[in-house]
Amino acid sequence: MDNRNPRQSxxxxxxxxxxxxxxxxxxxxxxxxxxxxxxRILESAGGRFLGLWGAGDPEPRIxxxxxxxxxxxxxxxxxxxxTPSPTFPSLSGFIPAANRFERTVRDLFGFRPxxxxxxxxxxxxxxxxxxxxxxxxxxxxxxxxxxxxxDYPFVRVTGPGVHEIPVGPVHAGIIEPGHFRFQVVGEKVLxxxxxxxxxxxxxxxxxxxxDIAWGARLAARISGDSTVATSMxxxxxxxxxxxxxxxxxxxxxxxxxxxxxxxxxxxxxxGAIGNDAGLGFALSQFGCLKENLLRKNRQHFGARYLFDQVxxxxxxxxxxxxAIADLLEENxxxxxxxxxxxxxxxxxGGLQDRFQNTGVLLPEVAHRLGLGGVVGRASxxxxxxxxxxxxxxxxxxxxxxxxxxTGDVAARVLVRFLEIQESLSFSRALLEHLPEHSIAxxxxxNSGPAEGLGIVEGFRGEVLAWVRLAPHGVIEAAHxxxxxxxxxxxxxxxxxxxxxxxxxxxNKSFNLSYSGNDL
Amino acid sequence: xxVSPLSLRSGFFLEGAQLLLAIIGAPLLAGxxxxxxxLLSNRSPAGILQPWRDLLRLFRKETLLPEGTSxxxxxxxxxxxxxxxxxxxxxxxxxxxxxxxxxxxAVVLVGLFSLARMMMAFGAMDAGTPFGDLGGRxxxxxxxxxxxxxxxxxxxxxxxxxxxxxxxxxxxxLDASDKFHPSLLFALLAFILVFxxxxxxxxxxxxxxxxxxxxxxxxxxxxYSGPLLAMMEWASQLKLIxxxxxxxxxxxxxxxxxVLSAGALAGxxxxxxxxxxxxxxxxxxxxxxxxKLRIFRVPEFTALAYLLATMGFLIHFVLEV
Numbered sequence: 001m002d003n004r005n006p007r008q009s010x011x012x013x014x015x016x017x018x019x020x021x022x023x024x025x026x027x028x029x030x031x032x033x034x035x036x037x038x039x040r041i042l043e044s045a046g047g048r049f050l051g052l053w054g055a056g057d058p059e060p061r062i063x064x065x066x067x068x069x070x071x072x073x074x075x076x077x078x079x080x081x082x083t084p085s086p087t088f089p090s091l092s093g094f095i096p097a098a099n100r101f102e103r104t105v106r107d108l109f110g111f112r113p114x115x116x117x118x119x120x121x122x123x124x125x126x127x128x129x130x131x132x133x134x135x136x137x138x139x140x141x142x143x144x145x146x147x148x149x150x151d152y153p154f155v156r157v158t159g160p161g162v163h164e165i166p167v168g169p170v171h172a173g174i175i176e177p178g179h180f181r182f183q184v185v186g187e188k189v190l191x192x193x194x195x196x197x198x199x200x201x202x203x204x205x206x207x208x209x210x211d212i213a214w215g216a217r218l219a220a221r222i223s224g225d226s227t228v229a230t231s232m233x234x235x236x237x238x239x240x241x242x243x244x245x246x247x248x249x250x251x252x253x254x255x256x257x258x259x260x261x262x263x264x265x266x267x268x269x270x271g272a273i274g275n276d277a278g279l280g281f282a283l284s285q286f287g288c289l290k291e292n293l294l295r296k297n298r299q300h301f302g303a304r305y306l307f308d309q310v311x312x313x314x315x316x317x318x319x320x321x322x323a324i325a326d327l328l329e330e331n332x333x334x335x336x337x338x339x340x341x342x343x344x345x346x347x348x349g350g351l352q353d354r355f356q357n358t359g360v361l362l363p364e365v366a367h368r369l370g371l372g373g374v375v376g377r378a379s380x381x382x383x384x385x386x387x388x389x390x391x392x393x394x395x396x397x398x399x400x401x402x403x404x405x406t407g408d409v410a411a412r413v414l415v416r417f418l419e420i421q422e423s424l425s426f427s428r429a430l431l432e433h434l435p436e437h438s439i440a441x442x443x444x445x446n447s448g449p450a451e452g453l454g455i456v457e458g459f460r461g462e463v464l465a466w467v468r469l470a471p472h473g474v475i476e477a478a479h480x481x482x483x484x485x486x487x488x489x490x491x492x493x494x495x496x497x498x499x500x501x502x503x504x505x506x507n508k509s510f511n512l513s514y515s516g517n518d519l
Numbered sequence: 520x521x522v523s524p525l526s527l528r529s530g531f532f533l534e535g536a537q538l539l540l541a542i543i544g545a546p547l548l549a550g551x552x553x554x555x556x557x558l559l560s561n562r563s564p565a566g567i568l569q570p571w572r573d574l575l576r577l578f579r580k581e582t583l584l585p586e587g588t589s590x591x592x593x594x595x596x597x598x599x600x601x602x603x604x605x606x607x608x609x610x611x612x613x614x615x616x617x618x619x620x621x622x623x624x625a626v627v628l629v630g631l632f633s634l635a636r637m638m639m640a641f642g643a644m645d646a647g648t649p650f651g652d653l654g655g656r657x658x659x660x661x662x663x664x665x666x667x668x669x670x671x672x673x674x675x676x677x678x679x680x681x682x683x684x685x686x687x688x689x690x691x692x693l694d695a696s697d698k699f700h701p702s703l704l705f706a707l708l709a710f711i712l713v714f715x716x717x718x719x720x721x722x723x724x725x726x727x728x729x730x731x732x733x734x735x736x737x738x739x740x741x742x743y744s745g746p747l748l749a750m751m752e753w754a755s756q757l758k759l760i761x762x763x764x765x766x767x768x769x770x771x772x773x774x775x776x777x778v779l780s781a782g783a784l785a786g787x788x789x790x791x792x793x794x795x796x797x798x799x800x801x802x803x804x805x806x807x808x809x810x811k812l813r814i815f816r817v818p819e820f821t822a823l824a825y826l827l828a829t830m831g832f833l834i835h836f837v838l839e840v
Binding site: 348500 | 556559560561562649650653721722725727728729730731732733734737741806807809810811812813814815816
């Protein structure tokens with residue numbers, strides 16, 4: 001790990017440590033050249049590209065996030081106001097992952113990425129006559145009369161025996177919509193290309209001109225399985241903008257909620273992965289554990305999936321001694337069950353045969369793509385905000401980083417098992433040493449414009465939030481970034497070379513969010 | 520061939536009863552397997568009647584045909600069902616000598632099953648969707664790999680009677696059932712593997728999956744709906760019970776009535792139901808314990824079945840003649 005002083009390694013970009021999480025700041029760049037140069041510096045300093053988004057009137061701009069060991073750096077490139085469709089330099093030349101983000105910005109705002117060769121629409125599917133976020137808030141978006149007349153130009157593979165399999169967006173099971181285009185020879189996948197955006201709901205647009213509380217409700221509803229992570233990232237961003245720091249008790253409760261969300265999702269994923277390999281027993285067993293956890297959520301927090309539990313300034317519910325004792329008991333039972341199930345998975349020859357060497361994402365590739373989260377950690381990418389520099393309470397009971405090196409389905413299963421165990425012991429420590437807490441404080445008002453960032457290690461990876469407030473708590477613009485958007489391209493790389501029939505298993509081991517990607 | 524005499528009337532009574540029992544009993548057996556699987560994996564079961572409820576629900580729905588399908592698509596469910604339903608007339612399971620049994624021997628039976636499979640693949644490909652193609656292709660591969668083993672099992676069982684006629688095989692096995700036959704033990708193991716492969720059960724295919732890309736059987740019937748889908752479902756339940764009935768005939772023939780009296784028939788039926796319940800329970804246990812094989816492991820699986828069947832065949836000559 002690079003422990004040099006950030007001042008020395010990154011001239012001009014300096015972060016101040018924060019109590020409530022990762023050091024994070026916005027760095028306005030004056031010219032496109034400076035923006036490009038600074039992005040190159042951050043990238044070559046080992047920074048992971050975390051996302052790119054735009055904001056429209058009254059302050060049009062492009063924001064690009066990089067995560068380094070030192071903290072979160074967001075470069076801001078202001079765009080000229082009067083130009084109808086201003087250009088910005090594309091980063092995709094040295095950051096391939098920027099491709100979809102820049103196409104999204106082009107679809108939503110009409111800003112043109114200069115140097116991006118890929119001219120295909122991404123999130124908009126060419127459905128709009130004008131970019132929807134170039135219009136004032138609330139105005140209807142005119143439809144593109146030519147929508148649907150031409151097919152999305154997938155990259156085709158030609159040759160004897162090569163054929164195409166289109167899958168989705170409507171699937172045989174009840175899952176989110178997404179389109180996958182396979183180029184196959186017999187059962188072997190030569191190429192996979194995704195087309196997403198079917199669940200686009202215009203989140204960035206919905207945030208505009210709303211108050212903070214409304215924004216919190218929206219943030220909680222972006223991707224149901226990550227509601228705590230997105231709410232928490234949003235709350236952090238608001239709190240940074242208002243220069244407010246939540247109390248230690250609130251921080252501990254938030255961390256606890258985040259771990260409960262992580263455990264519930266990992267349980268669900270592990271069961272679903274086993275089920276996709278044909279082991280129905282796994283689904284019902286893990287499903288049972290997850291259901292018990294959700295019922296405890298309802299009993300102690302009032303919401304099965306913990307909706308609206310984290311609010312800017314605090315949390316919604318506190319725990320009394322009885323609840324803490326109950327959750328501690330649940331914690332012990334879960335740990336026992338998980339260890340038993342882990343052994344069953346490890347000892348099951350048929351399951352291991354399906355898991356091992358399936359959907360391999362090599363560590364080099366994961367590193368080049370700058371992956372984090374479960375998928376990155378299963379490919380030896382040692383990034384976990386909680387373990388790295390999570391602030392309080394992660395500093396007090398540092399969770400160990402779960403890492404695997406093979407990058408196959410087995411590795412992603414292993415990382416999930418290890419993380420559940422680590423989450424359980426971390427939650428136990430939190431519950432046993434829960435500070436005195438008041439659940440929420442009122443957040444201060446802002447007299448001038450303010451801006452803030454939030455970043456949280458959700459169960460898939462880093463969830464990012466950015467808000468820009470107009471005076472008196474009105475959201476001028478906001479963006480929330482689910483890790484799925486970064487991880488989807490990795491699936492396109494992990495699948496080729498495998499059998500078509502193994503795709504659902506690989507896909508499930510990634511378990512990426514469609515809704516979180518499409519926003 | 521020595522066949523005990525039957526009057527025409529009682530003979531046709533037997534055939535009618537076989538047909539009705541197999542057709543009505545097939546969904547019940549599927550329900551029983553589902554019940555066992557649910558209990559084994561810690562879920563609350565839907566009950567033994569669930570497949571019947573599903574079938575009746577589907578029969579009440581309207582038929583939706585995908586665009587661009589030909590008459591073949593509509594004809595296939597009837598053809599598949601007819602091929603399998605007619606097989607019930609040739610497999611002796613209520614009495615040893617159904618009068619129509621001489622019409623078809625074991626090889627014709629295998630042919631009838633192949634016909635059903637081929638029809639199903641045609642229907643799947645007729646719809647022109649990639650999944651139908653994928654499923655049909657895979658189904659033909661599995662069938663093509665499993666067929667040699669199936670024939671080898673039949674030949675092993677027919678070594679005593681020197682005939683592939685089912686009643687003759689059963690008579691000879693019943694006569695020789697006082698001794699232990701190692702060759703039949705090998706054939707039984709091979710039969711279990713073939714049974715799993717041919718009926719789309721785990722570890723070859725997952726009958727409960729909703730993942731289009733891993734499906735075999737389900738992918739073929741993905742485009743069917745309403746009564747046509749019900750026919751297809753029913754046919755595959757029928758195929759399952761037919762395989763189990765053949766298995767019961769070959770490997771556990773004891774208790775099969777040679778004469779047609781009310782008492783013998785009732786006793787035979789009771790014993791048969793018991794055999795089927797045990798077989799269904801065993802299948803549920805196998806399916807609960809196993810994960811699905813990678814599709815390219817299927818040849819290994821069927822090769823093992825063929826190897827076992829061939830060993831049974833050879834062992835007969837080494838140890839039993």
